[in-house]
Amino acid sequence: MVTILRGNIFLDSIGALISGQIAWDSLGQIVAIEPLPQQSFEQIILPGFIEEHVHGIAGDDVMNQGPERFSRIAKQLAAHGVTSYLATTLTAPFPHLTRVIQETRTAAPLTRVGARLVGVHLEGPFIDRRAKGAQPLEEVAESNLGNLALLIGENHDGWVQLMTWAPNLAHTRKAIAWLTQRGVRVNLGHSLATYEEGRLAVDAGATGLTHFFNAMSPFQHREPGLVGLGFMDHRLWCELIVDGTHVRPEVVHYVMSVMGERVILVTDGMAATDMDEGVYTLGGHAVTATQGAARLADGTLAGSILTMDQALRNLVRWGVPLASIVRSLATNPARRLGLTDCGSLFVGARADVVVMDSGFHVIKTYRHGRLVYER
């Protein structure tokens, strides 16, 4: 059986929408994309969004207990157009982290609803205490190879797809080499490292920055810090949170225009996302969600309550070109994570597809050709 959808389809090859139809077979593989130039459509067809940094949503947190939470998180993410995601942890005791890694590995093949769980992003516990953000200080761990091996195992196979690492920590170069040998990509972040410390970490194999600008050494003209490194070093992917609070919209606009081909949009979303305003927890600390942001009692931002479709709408409103937005929601993260069969729409790709109305609200989400969300 072939599924056919008609609408304005985003083609990465031309960086624009074309009116046309897209078809996929019963195996969920795209078999045709054809222009229908004489017809006009309301709905917009985009590649499914890929989220490498999300902690939770709708009351659930990756760090909690209970295997059914991964089904709920997956379903709720799909309602926002996400088709693949990395379950993202926080700094916590090693037994807690290893339990979560194991649970995600068990849950992933069983969870056929919603977005696909493609691995884990360990955000901590190897971070700079001076740039902890909302991470619990008391669980920050000593950075050494023994601790890395304890946490993810000598024979790790890359299920932990990404780790955030503070490049001013001891043994940074050895740790990055150890991780990359095991298929774990490294984001620099949660760190007040110098520009030089960051550059050495990139030479050692780090390939990204965790939430660019937030919880990292700022740009100064004589000490450019990790922010300066993000601007200047083209080997780096840069995560960006575009809720309008984490980074000022004018700065987001500038970043998208000068280095959009290296931006990976993330939400850093936590349990309060899609919930009423109130008090929730992150990393064991109380977090108050109000006025579009989640904060600790001292005002520190604690993740966000942004969603990927809201990120898209914000960027459209701020005047960012659609091609740049779609690429940073789907194409760039797919390339970054080595997901070669999704992230853009082409014949032979997985049918990971989001259908939106003309106001960029999600109507339907397909994962590998199967409908996993309908408004």
Ligand SMILES: [Zn+2]
């Ligand atoms: Zn985070």
